[in-house]
Amino acid sequence: DAGVTQSPTHLIKTRGQQVTLRCSPKSGHDTVSWYQQALGQGPQFIFQYYEEEERQRGNFPDRFSGHQFPNYSSELNVNALLLGDSALYLCASSPDRGVSYGYTFGSGTRLTVV
Amino acid sequence: RKEVEQDPGPFNVPEGATVAFNCTYSNSASQSFFWYRQDCRKEPKLLMSVYSSGNEDGRFTAQLNRASQYISLLIRDSKLSDSATYLCVVNGGSGNTGKLIFGQGTTLQVKP
Numbered sequence: 658d659a660g661v662t663q664s665p666t667h668l669i670k671t672r673g674q675q676v677t678l679r680c681s682p683k684s685g686h687d688t689v690s691w692y693q694q695a696l697g698q699g700p701q702f703i704f705q706y707y708e709e710e711e712r713q714r715g716n717f718p719d720r721f722s723g724h725q726f727p728n729y730s731s732e733l734n735v736n737a738l739l740l741g742d743s744a745l746y747l748c749a750s751s752p753d754r755g756v757s758y759g760y761t762f763g764s765g766t767r768l769t770v771v
Numbered sequence: 772r773k774e775v776e777q778d779p780g781p782f783n784v785p786e787g788a789t790v791a792f793n794c795t796y797s798n799s800a801s802q803s804f805f806w807y808r809q810d811c812r813k814e815p816k817l818l819m820s821v822y823s824s825g826n827e828d829g830r831f832t833a834q835l836n837r838a839s840q841y842i843s844l845l846i847r848d849s850k851l852s853d854s855a856t857y858l859c860v861v862n863g864g865s866g867n868t869g870k871l872i873f874g875q876g877t878t879l880q881v882k883p
Binding site for chain 1: 813820860862863
């Protein structure tokens with residue numbers, strides 16, 4: 658049983674560009690959340706999706722947007738990239754919106770903005 | 772004030788030692804609590820949920836004090852393989868929303 662899968666694993670982009678990160682949740686999970694983790698910090702909540710809608714959002718600008726598809730997979734889009742967007746982006750899935758079972762994380766996409 | 776606060780450490784302990792980590796949270800409406808473990812350059816993995824009555828999983832014991840908004844993790848008989856960063860996680864909304872907020876993490880180094 659595959660866990661949470663993310664692609665790509667690594668990415669290098671130039672300031673001002675746009676990026677799309679992809680996530681397939683664990684089988685049986687319908688909720689996807691995205692997190693940004695800077696070096697030496699805990700993961701920061703970006704947003705949560707279930708039933709193809711954004712349900713919760715953290716303190717991130719509108720440059721960060723997402724989508725969830727009918728098969729529960731999800732994308733994270735970041736526009737107008739800044740150097741400060743360099744981080745590990747983690748996708749996490751849950752069968753119950755993270756309430757009782759927490760989240761299962763993918764291994765992340767390491768984004769470097771130059 | 773951060774929503775979830777942890778002492779970043781590092782905690783350096785010898786094998787076999789008992790070590791305790793603490794965490795405080797600011798949202799009194801939070802209802803879900805977890806400890807995650809993160810190895811260097813890896814994703815966080817769920818270590819255990821934290822229940823009001825306290826719970827134990829082998830060498831690991833978690834406690835919750837709602838009145839003080841305080842969570843703890845106790846590791847007994849530390850192993851070299853316990854070396855990692857331990858992340859305190861709290862539900863960030865009112866009620867159970869699944870918006871999980873992570874602390875900065877506490878780094879543990881277990882030495883031979």
